[in-house]
Amino acid sequence: MNIQGKTALVTGANRGLGLAYAQALLAAGAAKVYAGARDPSSVKLAGVIPVKLDVTSDSDVAAAAAQCGDVEILINNAGISAGGVQLLDGNAYQAIDTQIDTNVLGILRTSRAFAPVLRANGGGTLVNMLSVLSWLSLPNSPTYSMSKAMAWALTNGLRNELRAQGTLVVAVHAGLIETDMASRFDGPKSKPEDIAQHVIEGLLRGDEEILADDISRQVKAGFGVSPSPYLVAQNR
Ligand SMILES: NC(=O)c1ccc[n+]([C@@H]2O[C@H](COP(=O)([O-])OP(=O)(O)OC[C@H]3O[C@@H](n4cnc5c(N)ncnc54)[C@H](OP(=O)(O)O)[C@@H]3O)[C@@H](O)[C@H]2O)c1
Numbered sequence: 001m002n003i004q005g006k007t008a009l010v011t012g013a014n015r016g017l018g019l020a021y022a023q024a025l026l027a028a029g030a031a032k033v034y035a036g037a038r039d040p041s042s043v044k045l046a047g048v049i050p051v052k053l054d055v056t057s058d059s060d061v062a063a064a065a066a067q068c069g070d071v072e073i074l075i076n077n078a079g080i081s082a083g084g085v086q087l088l089d090g091n092a093y094q095a096i097d098t099q100i101d102t103n104v105l106g107i108l109r110t111s112r113a114f115a116p117v118l119r120a121n122g123g124g125t126l127v128n129m130l131s132v133l134s135w136l137s138l139p140n141s142p143t144y145s146m147s148k149a150m151a152w153a154l155t156n157g158l159r160n161e162l163r164a165q166g167t168l169v170v171a172v173h174a175g176l177i178e179t180d181m182a183s184r185f186d187g188p189k190s191k192p193e194d195i196a197q198h199v200i201e202g203l204l205r206g207d208e209e210i211l212a213d214d215i216s217r218q219v220k221a222g223f224g225v226s227p228s229p230y231l232v233a234q235n236r
Pocket of ligand 1: 011012013014015016017018037038039042053054055056076077078079080102106129130131132174175176177178179180181182
């Protein structure tokens with residue numbers, strides 16, 4: 001697909017990876033980039049159009065779809081991590097609910113609202129920011145992994161349902177990225193700009209799945225190996 005001259009919306013575009021996506025889209029020649037943010041005044045990037053968009057709010061999502069009727073590329077980037085909550089902890093259900101509301105239902109809300117917009121604009125592209133933790137569960141973030149595994153399944157379902165209207169549905173997987181979300185984790189981290197650039201290159205190729213760093217490529221390759229990476233004991 002071509003990005004030159006296109007109109008895009010990025011959710012959670014005020015900071016972190018979402019900001020890098022907005023910058024990369026502009027650099028790739030997008031004509032218009034809407035920067036979705038819970039607080040539009042937190043969008044500081046020049047050249048984008050701030051849009052109030054909390055992905056857990058049905059009214060925000062409906063208003064954004066009405067305001068941004070020219071969107072051809074939707075990047076579902078907004079996400080949260082509840083961090084160290086364990087599945088057997090007393091607050092597990094609350095952490096799971098919150099993450100599913102943002103990381104899964106947030107994608108579903110925007111996808112449902114923008115599917116007609118994308119269709120009206122020729123089919124377009126829907127990009128969902130997933131994780132290597134869609135496939136693996138680590139001791140420090142099992143509830144986040146649950147939400148990202150659901151988001152992976154959601155992405156596969158959306159791809160089936162949106163194929164008929166010509167929408168390219170893209171799954172992006174990555175390991176740790178240097179953003180606020182990953183600040184409490186040690187280990188090698190990719191720069192958000194590098195992940196965003198990989199995604200732009202994948203979109204230009206028309207890829208349906210983008211493995212944006214080494215760890216996501218290694219883990220995916222490990223699916224064909226025994227024991228698969230998700231069966232191996234993880235220590236962090
Ligand atoms: N960092 C990593 O290691 C890593 C690795 C793989 C995948 N990811 C995924 O990459 C995406 C971006 O994460 P990040 O690393 O950039 O995290 P981040 O630095 O914590 O930024 C999260 C972004 O999502 C926004 N957000 C959170 N809840 C929202 C909601 N209800 N409605 C709208 N926006 C909301 C935040 O807005 P506010 O400023 O209002 O909070 C912020 O813009 C997420 O989907 C994350 O799961 C991250």
